[in-house]
Amino acid sequence: MSNYVFVIDQKKTPLKPVHPKRARQLLSSGKAAVFRLFPFTLILKKEVPNPDIHPLTLKIDPGSKVTGFALVTDQGEVVWRMQLEHRGGIIKKRLEQRRALRRKRRSRLRYRQPRFLNRKRQEGWLPPSLMHRVQTTETWAKRLIKFCPVQEIWIEKVKFDTQAMENPEIDGKEYQQGTLQGYSVREYLLEKWDRKCAYCKKENVPLQVEHIHSKSKGGSNQVSNLCLACERCNQKKGDKSIKDFLKKKPTILESVLKQAKSPLKDASAVNATRNKIVEVISQHSSVKTATGAQTKMNRVRLGLPKEHCLDAACVGEVETLTILSHQPLMVTATGTGGRQKCQTNKYGYPIKHRPLRPIQGFQTGDIVQVDIPKGKNQGQWTGRLCPYSDGNCEICPKGRKRLGTKLSYVSRVVHQKDSYKYRHLS
Template sequence: MKVFVIDTNKQPLQPCHPARARQLLKKGKAAVYRRYPFSIILKYEVSDAEIQPLRLKIDPGSKTTGLAIVNNDTGDVVFAAELEHRGQQIKKSLDSRRALRRGRRSRKTRYRKPRFNNRTRPKGWLPPSLMSRIYNIETWIRRLRQLCPIVAISLELVKFDTQAMVNPEISGVEYQQGELFGYEVREYLFEKFGRKCAYCGAENIPLQVEHIVPKARGGSNRVSNLTIACKKCNQRKGNQTAEE
């Protein structure tokens, strides 16, 4: 990992080795500009600096995005970091706000009239949790460009065929006819688990649909994350995963 360097006019220069940065700081030729990512600012102007081309590589993810700055000529990694997103936190905050807003409407108090039913979303609208990821990545691109002479940006764009990962022989209309084709979710789960509790195997008792990975811990409503359990097993499992 290198140390970012800018001159007295805040022009980004070639990142240097940490030992070189310590020498500049010790001799009083530079000062600490930023703690993270650690950067120093020179106390003099550099007009004819030798700059090597650097490329910023981005590996976006739903929860974590990888960032790396690489030397285009040598392939050396200058900087690497993981950017954690706040998507789930934003969603929980919006859910809490919605619950409070709807609670006000049910009481005999002054409230704001519901306006969701006469508003149209603009073209290209994305949920706030997704926009948060975009803004986070854009913010860090701007920050790194202020500290480092980046000449190019590479973004990894990958498309996954999740159905082919489960069934490699899928083709044609089978993509439209998923696991639940001809079933309701509850009835499908009963058929799948033989109308028994998936945990204790109890039969002929009321069964409940429950999440293998709880929604509070990032689980989804996909049928692959659903199972059936008796009331006792469901309560005993609580907020844990099936493995726990």
């Protein structure tokens, strides 16, 4: 069953979400109309004397690449779920490309002395790739508050205490400089080694903490010397040297040694943004925080699979959960598009000029309905639009190739571009 449907009254006051079957009844009887497609929201056509408002709890599981959202009732019913995929990696890559082009162009055209000590970052500044995660999470929290009666918000603050894991005896002033307090070494290793055996890459088997350089030969308990191994590989290795154990598998040996020294980038990104997310969302509603260990304990106790939106439902104080939504909304951040009017080649030189947007009131990414009166593509189509300045356009219907047509055939806009791409996980 899909997510419950949001409902607002004539004054745009959020009401209790309704079952999809009830939503179809409201639409077929003419008592409601579609107000928004994503998230799917109905608006009532007549005033409701005694509106049915039951407060909900919004739970958020922030992640480096994917953030989970869940709406839970007081009885523990999960009525709405969503997974938001961030684009922080794309932002970082494009900033690096732009910087490289700028440096090449400046070195070819003219020389300018380097500038120092003339730029100051604001307090609480975050890189654009990390600030994007904060802003998209805040955007969806505000949307859900707008369309459903959210009483409070629970946010998971994931922490990996890397400094305490490197030096377990650290305390006092030294420990105050540490970060990521609250997660066990085992959970850190599960994330770092992708929940697989480091030697044979087996999944979904019991994993044991393994010393890469054995303690009997001087190996330490530092997290950089630990990995995960299945029971068979752990016993087979024993106190052998890692090079002797994997001498016939040089590729795996190289990857194990490389990954052992590499930091957990995703955990670092979450740790850098966790306080900022709580700060910005607390401006819109009351916020409570929970630990990642508590979330995992709730998920394991309830026997739920590992999913971001289910992790979100397990955040905070949970006694029992009833999953009423088995088809979460999958959202991918796509960005608003470039503002660069002059398109360049790979060397940074201009090759053509892009037209001003919007074109005849349409933008690339709008979901529209097109009525084609004649030709091989005759009929009514709904899909994403790509308009051109000459009056033509292309539409991408679901499950079909692109169709070329005219902008004059667009009958209505179903959903305006909002920097996100949507689909349902069946």
